[in-house]
Amino acid sequence: MNWLHIERSDTPLILAFPHGGTGLAGFDDSFRSRWWAIRDADWHIRALYEGLADATFIWTDISRSVIDCNRDPSGQSLYPGQTTTGLCPTETFDGEPLYRDGYEPDPADRMAWFTPYHAAIRAEIARLREKHGRVVLYDCHSIRSHVxxxxxxxxxxxxxxxxxxKTCDxxxxDAVVAASAGRSHVLNGRFRGGWTTRHYGQPDRGVHAIQMEIAMRAYLDEPSGEPHEQNWPPEWNPDRTAGxxxxxxxxxxxxxxxxxDPA
Known part of the structure; x- marks a missing residue:
């Protein structure tokens, strides 16, 4: 599976990246626009975290437009009553239809990417729980500042x-909020954690899950207004991301x- 990647460490920290991929898994012709199909990726998200901690990294190269690995596989909404995207999104964040008529996705056909990704997470949690009393699963995300x-x-x-x-002690x-104090931040605001955080976070069993959704203006030069193909995604600039x-x-x-902490 050359689209699924695991870099292992023996420390009790796992970083997961479900939305950084842009691969369309052979469904390119099903989409109305390749750019729409990759526009809502968490751009440069793994590069943002690369080298910051001795941790296990798990990521997929598959676009969230093919299968969203951070959604409930049952299809149940994570945010009932609010606009959101599903397990196999049929619209972009801005509401454009992703698929050509007659090419809408069948979620059952897309689980071939969802299932191995989560099998990897489960396996790494189990491996590290054998070594540590606690494991932290930190789910890495980013999104445009205005949607x-x-x-x-x-x-x-x-x-x-x-x-x-519910998903962590x-x-x-408190420690993550305190470390975030130098920037605007919120705990359990619009984004309270996706399926990964909610599914694996079992603090009574020593697995503590937390999601970090970063507004992209914190590390990228977001254009004003809705992005278009000429200005999106913004380029990766190491100097811009250093802070x-x-x-x-x-x-x-x-x-x-x-x-x-052994407590």
Whole structure:
């Protein structure tokens, strides 16, 4: 499976990246636009975290437009009553139809990418729980700062999700919030954690899951207004990202310290 990647460490911290991929898995001709099919990726997300912590990294190269590995496989909405995207999205974040008529996806055909990704997460959690009393699963995300169809106004730079405290010990969320203090941030705001965080977070069993959704203006030069093919995605600029990377290093250090605490 050359689209699924695991870089292992023996520390009790796992970083997962479900939305950084742009591969269309051979479904290119099913989409109305390749650009629409990859536009809502978490751009440069793995590069943002690369080298910041000695942790296990798990990521997929498959676009979220093919299969969203952070959605409930049953198809149940994570945010009932709010606009969101599904397991196999049929629209972009802005509401454009993704698929040509007659080419809409069958979720059962797409589980060949969902299932191995989550099998990898389960296996790494089990491996590390044999070595540590606690494991932290930190789910890495980013999104445009303004997406009117999904939320009002401008997101805080750092959006921390624990499903209202259900997916991790309060000591972990407190530590991550404290380490985020230098930037605008919110705990359990518009994004409270996707299926990964909610499914694996079992603090009573030593597995603590937390999601970090980053507004892209924190590390990229977002264009004003709705993006178009000529200005999106923004280029990766190491100098532009240095400040956020330093802050994220502190956040991951706080998560690691919690995981290693024998209490």
């Amino acid at each position: 009117p169809r999904l939320f009002d106004g401008e997101l805080p730079e750092l959006n921390i999700g624990t499903d209202m405290g 309060i000591a972990l969320s 956020l990377r330093a802050d994220l290093a502190q956040i991951l250090a706080a998560a690691m310290a919690f995981a290693k």
